[in-house]
Amino acid sequence: MKKILTSFLAVGVCLTPLTVMLIAQPTWGQTQNLRSQEAERLLEQGIKLTQQQEHQQAIQILQQVLTITRELKDQKREAIALLGLGFNYNALGAKQKALEFYNQALPLYRAVGDRAGEATTLNNIGKVYDNLGEKQKALEFYNQALPLRRAVGDRADEATTLNNIGTVYNALGEKQKALEFYNQALPLYRAVGDREGVATTLNNIGTVYSALGEKQKALEFYNQALPLYRAVGDREGVATTLNNIGQFYDNLGEKQKALEFYNQALPLYRAVGDRAGVANTLNNIGAVYNALGEKQKALEFYNQALPLYSAVGDRAGEATTLNNIGTLYSDLGEKQKALEFYNQALPLSHAVGNRASVASTLNNIGTLYSDLGEKQKALDFYNQALPLWHAVGDRTGVASTLNNIGTLYSDLGERQKALDFYNQALPLRRAVGDRSGEAITLSNIGEVFQSTNRPTEAITNLEQSLKISLEMRRGLQRENRQKFLQENGGSATALVDILINEKKYAQAFEWVNLFTTAELADYTRLINAKVANPEAQQSLDDWSKKNQQLEALRQQLQSDLSESLLQQIRQLEAQVYSEAENISRRFPEVAELFETTPIDIKNLTSSIPAGTVVVQPVLLTNVKNIPNNIAFFIFTKGDLSVIKKSINPTEFKKLLTQYLNQVQDDTDASYAETGGELYDILISPIEDKIKALSPKQLSIIATGQLCHLPFETLYDSKTNQFLIQKYPVNYLTRISNNSLKSLDVQNAVSPKPQAVLAFGNPVPSNLQNLPGAEVEVTKIKEILPDSEFYINKEATLERFKSQALRFSFLHLATHGCFQTEDCKKVNLKNNTLLFADEALDIANAALLGLQGTQLITLSACQTAVDTNNGEGIAGVAYIFERAGAKAVMASLWAVEDEATQELMVDFYQNLKLGMTKGEALQKAKLKLIADHRHPFYWSPFVLIGDAR
Numbered sequence: 001m002k003k004i005l006t007s008f009l010a011v012g013v014c015l016t017p018l019t020v021m022l023i024a025q026p027t028w029g030q031t032q033n034l035r036s037q038e039a040e041r042l043l044e045q046g047i048k049l050t051q052q053q054e055h056q057q058a059i060q061i062l063q064q065v066l067t068i069t070r071e072l073k074d075q076k077r078e079a080i081a082l083l084g085l086g087f088n089y090n091a092l093g094a095k096q097k098a099l100e101f102y103n104q105a106l107p108l109y110r111a112v113g114d115r116a117g118e119a120t121t122l123n124n125i126g127k128v129y130d131n132l133g134e135k136q137k138a139l140e141f142y143n144q145a146l147p148l149r150r151a152v153g154d155r156a157d158e159a160t161t162l163n164n165i166g167t168v169y170n171a172l173g174e175k176q177k178a179l180e181f182y183n184q185a186l187p188l189y190r191a192v193g194d195r196e197g198v199a200t201t202l203n204n205i206g207t208v209y210s211a212l213g214e215k216q217k218a219l220e221f222y223n224q225a226l227p228l229y230r231a232v233g234d235r236e237g238v239a240t241t242l243n244n245i246g247q248f249y250d251n252l253g254e255k256q257k258a259l260e261f262y263n264q265a266l267p268l269y270r271a272v273g274d275r276a277g278v279a280n281t282l283n284n285i286g287a288v289y290n291a292l293g294e295k296q297k298a299l300e301f302y303n304q305a306l307p308l309y310s311a312v313g314d315r316a317g318e319a320t321t322l323n324n325i326g327t328l329y330s331d332l333g334e335k336q337k338a339l340e341f342y343n344q345a346l347p348l349s350h351a352v353g354n355r356a357s358v359a360s361t362l363n364n365i366g367t368l369y370s371d372l373g374e375k376q377k378a379l380d381f382y383n384q385a386l387p388l389w390h391a392v393g394d395r396t397g398v399a400s401t402l403n404n405i406g407t408l409y410s411d412l413g414e415r416q417k418a419l420d421f422y423n424q425a426l427p428l429r430r431a432v433g434d435r436s437g438e439a440i441t442l443s444n445i446g447e448v449f450q451s452t453n454r455p456t457e458a459i460t461n462l463e464q465s466l467k468i469s470l471e472m473r474r475g476l477q478r479e480n481r482q483k484f485l486q487e488n489g490g491s492a493t494a495l496v497d498i499l500i501n502e503k504k505y506a507q508a509f510e511w512v513n514l515f516t517t518a519e520l521a522d523y524t525r526l527i528n529a530k531v532a533n534p535e536a537q538q539s540l541d542d543w544s545k546k547n548q549q550l551e552a553l554r555q556q557l558q559s560d561l562s563e564s565l566l567q568q569i570r571q572l573e574a575q576v577y578s579e580a581e582n583i584s585r586r587f588p589e590v591a592e593l594f595e596t597t598p599i600d601i602k603n604l605t606s607s608i609p610a611g612t613v614v615v616q617p618v619l620l621t622n623v624k625n626i627p628n629n630i631a632f633f634i635f636t637k638g639d640l641s642v643i644k645k646s647i648n649p650t651e652f653k654k655l656l657t658q659y660l661n662q663v664q665d666d667t668d669a670s671y672a673e674t675g676g677e678l679y680d681i682l683i684s685p686i687e688d689k690i691k692a693l694s695p696k697q698l699s700i701i702a703t704g705q706l707c708h709l710p711f712e713t714l715y716d717s718k719t720n721q722f723l724i725q726k727y728p729v730n731y732l733t734r735i736s737n738n739s740l741k742s743l744d745v746q747n748a749v750s751p752k753p754q755a756v757l758a759f760g761n762p763v764p765s766n767l768q769n770l771p772g773a774e775v776e777v778t779k780i781k782e783i784l785p786d787s788e789f790y791i792n793k794e795a796t797l798e799r800f801k802s803q804a805l806r807f808s809f810l811h812l813a814t815h816g817c818f819q820t821e822d823c824k825k826v827n828l829k830n831n832t833l834l835f836a837d838e839a840l841d842i843a844n845a846a847l848l849g850l851q852g853t854q855l856i857t858l859s860a861c862q863t864a865v866d867t868n869n870g871e872g873i874a875g876v877a878y879i880f881e882r883a884g885a886k887a888v889m890a891s892l893w894a895v896e897d898e899a900t901q902e903l904m905v906d907f908y909q910n911l912k913l914g915m916t917k918g919e920a921l922q923k924a925k926l927k928l929i930a931d932h933r934h935p936f937y938w939s940p941f942v943l944i945g946d947a948r
Contacts, residue, residue, distance in 0.1 A: 036072060105121050160185075509633050612697045641689065758788070780905075795836045886945055917948060
């Protein structure tokens with residue numbers, strides 16, 4: 001069950017600025033006294049420096065004014081200097097010092113009967129207490145300032161105080177009262193033509209609607225505020241509104257979009273020296289990374305925010321960040337450390353009267369005690385948090401705590417009580433637009449139904465949860481998508497397990513295949529790979545242009561809120577979404593890019609050739625209430641069956657890691673023993689089924705933890721045989737209309753090869769030199785005389801493009817760099833293949849004319865190894881397969897030249913004898929095994945795709 005640890009984000013609501021009356025009175029300039037004239041000059045200089053935000057210099061000048069005016073007993077100018085000093089110290093974060101000066105100015109303004117000055121000072125004192133989190137005290141001073149401002153008829157200042165009162169009520173959770181004051185301030189600002197004031201109030205109204213769960217309405221107000229701030233050059237206001245828009249997308253689960261807005265806000269806050277704004281934004285960025293599973297990155301941002309909050313005296317912000325750090329450590333399992341941070345946050349939140357922050361911390365402490373098994377203690381904290389959330393009108397917080405209470409009762413076995421609380425939480429989630437929370441609660445409801453033997457209801461809720469998670473995931477950039485999938489994959493495991501138990505094998509595999517394709521599509525998105533079908537590519541390009549137009553119009557909306565533009569956007573949105581669905585239906589390869597591939601398992605299995613058995617092992621582990629198993633999906637022509645085996649996930653992961661190290665170390669002879677243990681886990685449970693099917697080819701889809709494993713090396717200790725000695729073994733990236741098209745006998749007959757186009761050692765420099773590759777490609781020519789080979793400077797990309805169409809077999813003995821970072825050891829850019837004239841960006845693989853290619857061999861170091869992506873042996877092959885190649889042969893790790901040459905020579909000789917690709921590779925490997933060679937030498941080259 002998933003609990004909610006509420007990260008109480010610092011939204012960075014833009015309060016109206018401190019108003020300070022630093023206007024020199026004309027009568028003062030008429031005095032003949034030299035000291036008085038000097039005071040007048042310095043005061044004007046101090047005012048100018050204050051307006052230029054040169055606070056330290058302004059303080060120095062105003063201190064001189066203060067000294068002179070006290071000598072002259074000039075209370076009027078003394079009050080102005082004190083007010084100015086308070087304003088500048090407040091801007092520097094010295095709140096207590098600011099209060100000292102304001103409290104000295106207040107009686108002076110009263111003594112000289114200056115009600116406008118008195119009102120400004122009261123307002124500014126209120127603002128300091130507001131920033132310190134002492135909301136009730138702030139309200140007292142604002143309420144003293146308001147009638148004075150009305151009495152002097154200053155509508156702009158009246159609007160400022162109304163706005164500030166609204167902000168206090170907003171912080172206290174009295175949202176409707178806050179709206180009343182904001183709606184009084186707004187027409188006053190408009191009447192006096194104060195666009196900055198209008199923008200601030202619009203922004204603040206947006207934050208209220210956001211807190212009330214009316215997210216779209218909030219965005220409308222933010223989008224009205226933003227162009228006004230830009231028009232008046234208020235960078236701080238722009239930053240705050242960008243921050244709030246980021247929070248809007250954050251709440252909707254669109255984390256990548258949220259980051260974009262936060263990252264726009266951050267430099268603006270820094271440019272204007274707003275340390276509180278910087279702290280808020282750093283805190284919010286940290287919360288996004290925490291939600292994405294990037295815990296260390298999140299901690300870095302929280303640790304940047306914390307000292308800034310302390311420096312500006314923002315105890316509420318400090319409490320928020322301490323609470324968030326506690327949440328992070330709780331996620332990492334460091335419960336005691338988490339409790340230490342929560343216990344630092346709680347008194348700060350109480351001290352500043354921030355009930356929402358108190359509720360958030362209480363909720364999180366409750367979750368911590370629940371995780372530690374102290375359920376009654378947890379319930380006590382949840383029950384303290386719940387009325388506070390209700391009191392401040394925070395429906396998101398209410399839903400979080402209701403969800404957590406439900407989880408607590410579920411853990412105690414009180415399923416019906418758990419369901420009651422989940423069913424209270426779910427409509428609140430939907431009402432406030434919390435998609436992530438909705439997915440969590442749906443998942444929890446599904447697990448309750450599963451544990452009470454109500455599989456139909458469990459399946460319905462889990463499917464709804466997963467659909468939301470996948471929708472949210474599509475908006476993320478590649479570097480965050482995989483972590484997000486890992487964070488939200490538990491529901492998929494639970495769903496697949498239930499469907500298997502209900503013998504709904506095809507439906508179970510649809511979800512397995514969807515997540516498999518989603519992982520692969522991440523790699524495609526990383527390099528923006530094109531598709532092989534020209535018609536599909538044209539459709540995709542046309543769709544992309546319309547989608548770019550839509551994004552441009554959305555940007556335009558920030559400055560143009562006309563109904564006609566809104567209507568235009570709505571129409572184009574409908575068209576873009578509709579066309580995406582149409583393209584998905586017409587072109588399966590494009591559907592995978594959209595991750596909406598329609599799957600008909602029965603149709604797919606009918607395309608599997610006779611004699612081929614496809615196996616996809618899927619780990620169903622580490623999900624509460626579900627036994628730890630591996631599910632083996634076994635496909636033959638027109639048939640799908642499933643076998644489950646129990647597993648200890650911790651021991652299995654340890655065993656797998658140990659084995660991968662052993663097979664890559666030719667000095668380690670213990671691989672057979674470990675390989676035997678893995679054989680018993682991964683092959684023995686399905687061996688009788690495989691034998692009964694008498695396969696000519698065993699095809700494996702390896703995902704997740706298994707994506708690096710060379711299955712052919714697994715060792716049967718009973719027969720003293722490697723798996724490769726029993727069956728030819730190849731790999732498939734996934735099962736889809738596109739991938740299985742190459743396995744259709746009518747569409748993919750493998751002719752006896754007569755020629756190979758081979759390229760070797762294109763750049764014989766120190767870093768990139770592969771001398772063995774030259775021998776390798778010349779020997780291919782000896783085996784198949786009609787072949788052509790090019791080495792060194794003749795091995796150009798231009799020649800490859802012009803010649804590739806003439807050959808069904810392509811062989812590239814060159815370096816490849818297939819990872820997110822550049823390969824500095826061989827001086828290659830990421831996702832490229834080395835040629836003599838230029839590197840090939842494999843995003844352009846579809847432009848090479850590979851539709852007739854039976855096999856492309858990438859005889860280079862680590863061409864299939866996983867570096868920074870989770871696809872392992874499938875990642876690179878997926879790109880070339882989408883480009884039209886029927887199969888790819890690639891290496892899992894770097895192998896010495898001699899072994900590679902021997903394997904490749906034998907492989908092509910076997911092809912010449914008429915063997916299938918799968919048989920040819922098997923026989924070549926068996927020869928090396930017969931020579932008593934360690935798997936290090938013969939197992940890294942794997943065949944991915946059509947093995948015939």
